[in-house]
Amino acid sequence: NVAHGLAWSFYCGYLRLVLPRLEDSIIEFCATHQASAPLWARGSRRLLILIPINANISHKLEEEDDNIRFYDNLPNNEINRAGVRGRVYKHSVYRVLDEHGKAHDCVVEYATPLLTLYSMSQESSAGFGEPERRQQVLIFYRTLQEILDNSLECRNRYKLILLSDEHEDDPHGLSKTILRHLQQQE
Amino acid sequence: NVAHGLAWSFYCGYLRLVLPRLEDSIIEFCATHQASAPLWARGSRRLLILIPINANISHKLEEEDDNIRFYDNLPNNEINRAGVRGRVYKHSVYRVLDEHGKAHDCVVEYATPLLTLYSMSQESSAGFGEPERRQQVLIFYRTLQEILDNSLECRNRYKLILLSDEHEDDPHGLSKTILRHLQQQE
Numbered sequence A, B: 001n002v003a004h005g006l007a008w009s010f011y012c013g014y015l016r017l018v019l020p021r022l023e024d025s026i027i028e029f030c031a032t033h034q035a036s037a038p039l040w041a042r043g044s045r046r047l048l049i050l051i052p053i054n055a056n057i058s059h060k061l062e063e064e065d066d067n068i069r070f071y072d073n074l075p076n077n078e079i080n081r082a083g084v085r086g087r088v089y090k091h092s093v094y095r096v097l098d099e100h101g102k103a104h105d106c107v108v109e110y111a112t113p114l115l116t117l118y119s120m121s122q123e124s125s126a127g128f129g130e131p132e133r134r135q136q137v138l139i140f141y142r143t144l145q146e147i148l149d150n151s152l153e154c155r156n157r158y159k160l161i162l163l164s165d166e167h168e169d170d171p172h173g174l175s176k177t178i179l180r181h182l183q184q185q186e
């Protein structure tokens, strides 16, 4: 079952490597980006992981919502992996405006394995189509939640945000969702 | 079935993105590394992908065989992916000595998804153990072979090398295997 394996892969090959270092990366970032430092919400020093139910992933968040702007990248993490010397792991910081125009900075990205689910649903030889894809996204989400709940090294360093497609017509739907989750923490 | 999804993930999220650019990266590398340029075998301008049957992956090839040395990395490729701005994709060039001490340069790495298969086989909650892992590696290899056979954009830009564990006691087993595959091409 594809989604189960992709959730494990996302944990073993990415979240388990990067989440323990995230706090230090953000601290280093705020030291070199003093304008940003006050804009980090209490409890927003986590990786926000967007999981759209329709696996419809954008490569640039600002294309989804003009209240979101790319700000800068966190410092690179270099890790030797499977023969690749100094493989680079990085995250992007986005500036999100609320309805009063106040800016909030945070680290957010889509769950990359959903791109694989999407591509597979378009390739007939891969073995599943669009109807199964939604189900696979939910399995991915639940499996990932369970793995992360049991991971001591990742505790409190992430937030999984399942995006339903009910707000797809709201041009500021994504920023509102992100802000709601930022304010929920602690 | 986990290996099936990991093979698709490896293709959709990596090989399909990097293999079409590989030739140009190697040309650029040889222009800036003139000592290396004559050491590339005819037809070795491919990514050699190592698939050990026991999923036992090393992060540094030189630790497996002292006839192999890390030489340098190819130039970075930066691609915007799923909200990460300028995500870096790179490959490492290794210098491999044959039994006459002659050097051959090539781009080689392990198939990273095997690290996930290995980790999952160690975590009881993941649902499979060491006996199934070998079978999963074979499914990964065959699925990947089939996907790549049907991929026009990746044609002739890679070589899958399945490593059996029969030569594990030969300290130069890996370099000999790599050289045998390099000489096979064209």
Ligand SMILES: Nc1nc(=O)c2ncn([C@@H]3O[C@@H]4COP(=O)(O)O[C@H]5[C@@H](O)[C@H](n6cnc7c(N)ncnc76)O[C@@H]5COP(=O)(O)O[C@@H]3[C@@H]4O)c2[nH]1
Pocket: A006, A009, A010, A011, A012, A013, A014, A015, A084, A087, A088, A089, A090, A109, A112, A113, A115, A116, B009, B010, B011, B012, B013, B014, B015, B082, B084, B087, B088, B089, B090, B111, B112, B113, B115, B116
């Ligand atoms: N957002 C994000 N940033 C990253 O740097 C990153 N690195 C991995 N992942 C995701 O974690 C999981 C585990 O990664 P793994 O390396 O085992 O498999 C990877 C790996 O085998 C290969 N691959 C991808 N990027 C690279 C890379 N830069 N170098 C080598 N191999 C790579 O192709 C597989 C699928 O990649 P993605 O489909 O991008 O998603 C991966 C995957 O779901 C990332 N996700």
